[in-house]
Amino acid sequence: MARAHVSVSPKASDGQDMRVLLFLKGFGPGGVERIALRLSDGLYRAGRDLTVLVAEAAGAIGNPSAVTCHVARSWPVIGRRWPTMRLVYALWREIGRAPPAILFCPGNAYTIVAVILKLLLGQSCPPIVAKVSNDLQRPDLPRALRPLYRFWLWIQGRMIDHFAILSVPMGEEVMALMRVGPDRIHIVPNPVLDDADIGPDQERHRPRRAGRHFVAIGRLERQKNYPAMLRAFAIGAGKDDRLTIFGEGSEREALTALAASLDIGDRVDMPGHCPEVCARLRDHDILLLSSAYEGLPGAVIEALAAGLWVIATRCSVSMPDLLEHGALGRLTECGDESGFALAIRTAEPGQQDRARAARKASHYTLEAAVPAYTALFDQVIAQRQARSQSARAPSALRSATSMRPV
Secondary structure (H helix, E strand, O other): OOOOEOOOOOOOOOOOOOOEEEEEOOOOOOHHHHHHHHHHHHHHHOOOOEEEEEOOOOOOOOOOOOOOEEEOOOOOOOOOOOHHHHHHHHHHHHHHHOOOOEEEEOOHHHHHHHHHHHHHHHHHOOOEEEEOOOOOOOOOOOHHHHHHHHHHHHHHHHHOOEEEEOOHHHHHHHHHHHOOOHHHEEEOOOOOEOHHHOOHHHOOOOOOOOOOEEEEEOOOOHHHOHHHHHHHHHHHOOOOOEEEEEOOOOOHHHHHHHHHHOOOHHHEEEEEOOOOHHHHHOOOOEEEEOOOOOOOOHHHHHHHHOOOEEEEEOOOOOHHHHOHHHOOEEEEOOOOHHHHHHHHHHOOOOOOOHHHHHHHHOOOEHHHHHHHHHHHHHHHHHHHHHHHHHHHHHHHHHHHHHOOOO
């Protein structure tokens, strides 16, 4: 199978509109929103013309970006209950008022907005660049729904112009499931970290204490499969081991009850969302990730930068490469609670190759992502300009031919 390629940046023509329009439902707490706002801040500071439109000015992370985010106007019927439809309407109006050069879709959960806009606007829709933020296989879906989901992936492949992907295996998955050619797939780093988050200054000084300290990061939602993590921890952890889960979500009450029923309630902490989680990771030994599906998990990258060993499920085609095929962590099959418990039982504090983990994490910084996205956007704009010029040329040639004497 052909492989996805890394974008290069041809120059767009002088005076051409270079504005990028990015859209979000709100300010988190999901990783898609956090990474999108980090990226928008980096692009803005690098001089990119950028507009960010949000459905509502709410969310756990707030707006950490220097970019002024425009909030979609609330209007009757849709009101505040349907942020997706509010986004569609607000984007439709914004594109009609001042068409951007590119419409940037920040993750899989937002592709429905991009597809609806493409259907509404047709040829007048700006080129759409969509970031693939999650695994496309989705084995967690009921078997009866999988054909419909595969059809939805095919629709995205027809409607979206370019895909920003985070690894070569993810690009191959897009080509296979969305039936997209490699010329429309572009590898970009995920801007999880800053350069300052990696290096000698980040050496971890673990306090002397009994037991191992495990940590997990992510919303308390079904996708993360925390019940499986808690059951595995109850089997594999020692009496002095502790687990801290940073995140908030709808399953908090159920997870608290499950931990109590497993007799580990006094060893599991759930302090909620943590905006400075990178600094908190250095107080722990091992990261746990039990998700049913992910894209390229930011939590794993943050753990590698902090020098933590990783125990994770095969929740994405990107995971083996991210953990360098076992050198930086251990993978278990999704849903294999006994395998996850065994990995917990045998993990040792300090077993991570910190230098190798730091090198891997250094691929996923904002400083690496901004020039890559800039190159991608410039390439898409230049390609559209070239197609526009090509479409005008035959018309001019026909006019000249019709004027010749016979």
